[in-house]
Amino acid sequence: MLRNYFKVALRNLLRNLSYSVINLVGLAIGLACCLSIYLFVRDEFQYDRFLPKADRIYRVVNQRTAEGKQNQFAVTPPAYGPALKTNFPEVEQMVRLFTVQKPLVIYQDKKSAESDIMLADSTFFDVFDFPLLRGNPKEVLLGMNTLVISESLARKFFGNEDPVNKLLTIGGPGATPFRVTGVMKDLPVQSHLKVNAVGSFSTLKPLVGAERLESWRWQQFYTYIVLRSGTDAARLQAKLPDLLTRFAKPELDKIGLSYQTRLQAVTDIHLRSSELEYDNAQKGNIRYVYALMLIAVFALLIACFNFMNLSTARSLTRAKEVGLRKTIGAGRQQLMKQFLGESFLLTTLAMMVGIAITALLLPYFNNWVNKSLSLIVLWQPPLLAGLVLAVLVVAGLAGLYPAFFLSGFQPVQVLTGHRVETPKRGAVSVRKTLVVLQFTASTVLIIGTGVVFSQLRYIQQKDLGFADEQVIVLPLRTDAMRKGYEALKTDLLRNPSIRAATACYGIPGGTFAGDGIRLPGKTEETATNMFIIDPDYIPTMGMQLVAGRNFSREFGTDLNEAFILNETAVRAFGFGSPQQALGQVLSWPKWEAAYPGDTLKRGRVIGVVKDFNYKSLHQKVEPVVMHQFPVAFSSLVLRVQPTNLPTALDFLKEKWRTQAPDWPFDYQVVDQEFAQFYRSEQLFGKLFSLFTTLSILIAGLGLFGLATFMAQQRTKEIGVRKVLGASVASLVVLLSKDFLKLVVIAIGLASPLAWYAMNNWLADFAYRIDLEWWMFALAALLAVGIALLTVSFQSVKASLMNPVKSLKSE
Structure with a gap:
């Protein structure tokens, strides 16, 4: 059978x-x-599902509230991890990670700037259980200046040599070398953490001071915990506010900050961290x-x-x-x-x-x-x-x-x-219902594709408040470069390919400072974002002053007694209008830990710059304070002539060899850095368009087959109509109109569904397009066009058939 x-x-x-x-x-x-x-x-x-304890590992993340604004951070203060381990028996183990920003790594005559290097507590391998090819996981990070490297880094620097007990310098010439105590197997691609080397956390203590490692306000550490088996993470999370009240509140109240902490499962980090700032996760x-x-x-x-x-x-x-x-x-x-x-x-x-x-x-x-x-x-x-x-x-x-x-x-x-x-249900046949459902789904996808690409185009074309094109960022790698930045700028500007140059700590799309500022009449600090710049920064970046003036070398007091705000800071600080903000007194506690001997910097607002987007367009512009503090400068920003980028890069590479011969040439392009913010959106847009096209192709194939069959079923009718004088056009309309009615119904169903879905997607962006009627009209025309093209081919073919053959078909 x-x-x-x-x-x-x-x-x-x-x-x-x-x-x-x-x-x-x-x-x-x-x-x-x-x-x-x-x-x-x-x-x-x-x-992260390859981790043996994946179901029990959590990352501690913070929602910070300051001056009524909320931001979510993947980083925590250094005091948090030890407090969790000490005060909650549910916490089996904890580890803190501190990222080292692309240092120069040296072994004998081999030198390379490496990324994904961090310092971690000795419990690092207890928490993550990454397999070691060499070394004891419980001992490799004990003691200062000990280091575990990945097998890839071991091959790169040591070849076939055994790297254990070899000295590897991290941080450039003169830095204290690390002793290699272990070799870690390269991590799988599906790891949110990318680790090239991990050094002992105790190495950080003499660099920043023991007191700073007990801070509740210095948020620059990633904190992970392992819960004991059977622990309810939600119940533990409910206890965390009390911990902050006991230990952190006195320190945070001084700067007007408050935290809300939550535990994020390690298996959620990759897919559920889009809202987190300062996150190094993939x-x-x-x-x-x-x-x-x-x-x-x-x-x-x-x-x-x-x-x-x-x-x-x-x-x-x-x-x-x-x-x-x-x-x-x-x-x-x-x-x-x-x-x-x-x-x-x-x-x-x-x-x-x-x-x-x-x-x-x-x-x-x-x-x-x-x-x-x-x-x-x-x-x-x-x-x-x-x-x-x-x-x-x-x-x-x-x-x-x-x-x-x-x-x-x-x-x-x-x-x-x-x-x-x-069989019919009501007045609509099953076949017609299925055609409507097909084109409803297809039209939703067409509208969605159009909205996604419109938003991506809006992101690419939006005025960010500064000129981001043809802007190159060079890191000031050596002390000579940092101290002689003015002479270096003058030297570089002699090249006709370079239009402008400035030194700074704070780049849109890159790193910038977050610190506290004291407002008039207040003793506590107000958290803000800080750009530390020189007088050439605002013109080099193409920013616009809306009130007051820029920093000037002609005013000797500007170095220590002047601040510039953005428009959002004027409103947030309660200064009224940009004009009213001029002359307001601000104070900034200098970074004494980093620069001993410095005290309070007191000055007045001399200018207000138009708001500029220095973060992703997912986020609204936040308050910015700009001022001069040259010892903190970390980068040189250069504006290049529009057509001379390759020539300028060749020139800068030659200059680099004389300025930082121990460091490989390294640079960033600002507009490319901004593009990284929207990498997931770009990928989603490509995938959405690809699979939408294929779905429409499938729907078109079905409609083509159905139109072919219906034309064959009406062969005799077409022949009779032609004999009676019907034109080809009238026959095409006759055979096509039933299908087009179904497509129109599908468009009516698809439009509200697409509006709801895309409105929710756009809600992730602080700066977004509006859903306009023409987007839906254009998608409707496209859907009708696809259906008409598909059906008309068979309709025209049937209408052109010789009526004699049509009438003999039965």
Whole structure:
């Protein structure tokens, strides 16, 4: 019996080859979409799950409130970790991480600036359990200036030598060398932490002072804890406010700060940290992952709807077959098994083709999304079982209704020539409902793609309040560069490729200071963001003063007695208008720990600069205080002539060799740094557009097949109309209008759904486009155009047929 079912199914597929191909290709593309998205989503959800204690590791993150503003930070003060370990028995272990900003690493004659280097408590390997190739995990970070390096860094600096007990200098010539005590296996790609080397935390103590390591306000540390088995993280989190009240509040009240702390599961860090600032994690976005999963469901459902539409539409061609089978004794269950078997056969073939398409295009897809996805994971027993289940579900979903419908024909009706119609629910047939659902999903995706790319274009074109193009940032790596920055600027400006130069600590899109400032009449500090600049900074960056003046070398007091605010700071500090802010007295406690002997800097506001976006457009502009403090300068910012960037870089590379011969040439381009803020949005936009295009293609294939069948069913009618004088245009309209009505209904359903979804997506941006009516109108025209193009091809073809042949067709 099964053999007979298979033969009949195969013969039917071959007999109706065009419809079989349309169904096969549509299902294959839908399944290829699902497979590609599955591989991507699976990779995103795998982050940090390789850790043995992944279910018990949490990162401590803070929501900081100051002057009524709230910001969420991935960093915490250094006192927090030890306080958690001491005061809560639920905490089994804790570790603090302090990132070292791309230091120069030296071993003998080998030198390289390396990233992903940090200092950590000796409990680092107790918390994360990263495997060591050399060294005892409980001892490798004991004592000062001990260091564990990755196997990649070991190969780079030591080749085949044993690195253990070798000395590796981190921080450039003159820095105290670290003794290598262990070699760590390179971390998997799915780790939110990227670790090239980790040094002992005790090394930090003599550099910053023991008192600062007990601070509750210096937020520059990543704190992780391991909870004891059976601990409820939510219950522990509820106790944290009391800890802050006991230990942190007295210190924080002095600067007008308050914290709210939460515990973030380590497995959530990659996908659920988009709102966190000062985060060194490899970030994804859970909302984008869910959106891609929804697109995968849409693509598969559209393909299944195609199958159901074409199967029910072709029912008349098989009505006599069903009637005859029932007459000779076939039961309804047998017929349903046969039709479901055909669905299973087609779905199995489609899955094989879909896997082949995915395998063929996966290298290009990997390059596109910067991943190393592989189909090998599909052959793991659980996933292989999932593939089989997917085939069964899709075959059932696509074939159940056609099987139920076809097996329900009455032999008397079909064998006596009575017309067999698709059952109706209300006034709308199932087939028409499926077409509407197809184009509803497609139109939602079209609108979504348009909104995503409009927002990305808005981000790229928005006036940030400063000129970010052709701006190069050079780090001041040596003491000579830092002390002689004025002479270096003068030297560089002699080159015609360089238009302007400035020294600073604070770059839009990069690092800047966060510190406290004292306002008139207040003894406590007000938290603010701080840009430490020289008099050339504002003109070099193309910023605009809205009141007062810039710093000037002609005013000797500007160095120690002058401040410039942005417009937001004027409002936040209660100074009224920019003009009213001029002359207001501010005080800043100098960084005494870093620069001994300094005290309070007191001065007046001499200018107000127009607000500029120095963070991502996801966030609103916050208060900024600008002032001069040359000993803190860390970078040189250069504006280059528009067409001379390569020439300028060659020149700067030559100069670098004379200024910092021990350091590799290193630079940043400001507009490229800003682009990094929107990397996940750019990736989402590309993926959204790709899978939207494929979903529309699947819908178009189904509509093409349905239009072909309907044209064939009306062949005689078309011939009669042509003989009676109907024009080709009128026949095209006749054959197309029913489909276009369905597309118009789909547009009406899709528009509010798309508005709701995209309005929620745009809510993540502080600066965003408005959803305009023309976006929906344009998407509607595109959907109608796709449907019209698809249907009209078959309509025109049928209308041009010789009426003599049309009338002889029956």
